[in-house]
Amino acid sequence: MTELLDPRVDFVFKRIFGSEQNKDVLLAFLNSTFIETGESPLTEITVVNTYTDKDSPEDKQSILDIKAKTVEGKLINIEMQLFNPYNMEKRTLFYWSEMYFHQIKKGENYNLLKKCVTINILNYSCLDNERYHNVFHLREDHTGIGLTDDIEIHVMELTKLDQYSVPMEKGGLVNWLLFLKGIDTSNWEVLAMNEPMLKKAMDTLEFLSQDASTRMAYDARMKALSDEKSMIEGARAEGAAEGKREMARELLTLGVDLSAIVKASGLSEDEIKKLLPKQ
Numbered sequence: 001m002t003e004l005l006d007p008r009v010d011f012v013f014k015r016i017f018g019s020e021q022n023k024d025v026l027l028a029f030l031n032s033t034f035i036e037t038g039e040s041p042l043t044e045i046t047v048v049n050t051y052t053d054k055d056s057p058e059d060k061q062s063i064l065d066i067k068a069k070t071v072e073g074k075l076i077n078i079e080m081q082l083f084n085p086y087n088m089e090k091r092t093l094f095y096w097s098e099m100y101f102h103q104i105k106k107g108e109n110y111n112l113l114k115k116c117v118t119i120n121i122l123n124y125s126c127l128d129n130e131r132y133h134n135v136f137h138l139r140e141d142h143t144g145i146g147l148t149d150d151i152e153i154h155v156m157e158l159t160k161l162d163q164y165s166v167p168m169e170k171g172g173l174v175n176w177l178l179f180l181k182g183i184d185t186s187n188w189e190v191l192a193m194n195e196p197m198l199k200k201a202m203d204t205l206e207f208l209s210q211d212a213s214t215r216m217a218y219d220a221r222m223k224a225l226s227d228e229k230s231m232i233e234g235a236r237a238e239g240a241a242e243g244k245r246e247m248a249r250e251l252l253t254l255g256v257d258l259s260a261i262v263k264a265s266g267l268s269e270d271e272i273k274k275l276l277p278k279q
Helices: 010-017 020-036 088-101 173-181 185-194 198-210 212-253 258-265 269-273
Strands: 045-047 066-070 075-081 116-122 133-136 151-157
Touching (some): 010 066, 010 198, 010 212, 020 045, 020 173, 075 088, 088 116, 088 151, 173 198
Parallel strands (some): 116 151
16 A cells, blocks of 8 residues: 555645645534534535645745634634744734735725634644643633634644544544544544545545645645744754853853853853854
8 A cells, every 4th residue: 555645744734635635624613613612513614725736846836824804703723733943922922913804905994803713733732731622712810711713723733632532422623633643544444434525535545645746746845844844943042052151251241150150041161162252
């Protein structure tokens, strides 16, 4: 059997959920998401930025998230994050605000603004709890009164599914997330029984995995993501190192003993000596 592509890679994810042919797959996934939080199921959606064969996954300008619109005008953005880009919370608010802002033109009435929902599916943990699905709204601290229902942010962390075997109950978001996480294909039949539309998602993934041109694009995308991850982690490491150097400079200015600076900063004596002002 051909090795399956990873459905968590953004361009594969978009081909499964963001194409016009698979709009019913996206609708089923969204309804599993919203029903879990007590909302009414959607009956119809429009995919705003559908995936086409002309899209180039290795092109940095490619838009690999999924944007959808409900009949009522509610906007939904779904993003799959395979690697941690850091500052996820700020990035999420920034992208949500862009979606909200661009609904109306300058001078138009604010009452035209519709609710915007962001769904982040993360292949890493970032929230300090055990829930795999967290939902955020604007609430007053003491009374819990909502300021507005226009902002809704979902954070789904695949790393918190380790405690779940294949669920035996019918339906549910966890079935979709286990599929994305890469559960053993021998359990796919149970997942598809729980969530029938998952069968189409699985068939799409198998088809893509057997297509030579898709595999070439997949390899190119994986290389681009690996390079991006290395750059992000390199910048983060350099930032941490600069923080240590800055601490050492301040301690040197205060006349602190060299051995104490080594202990406080984690830098070696030679590294610290290089920070001494030149005579």
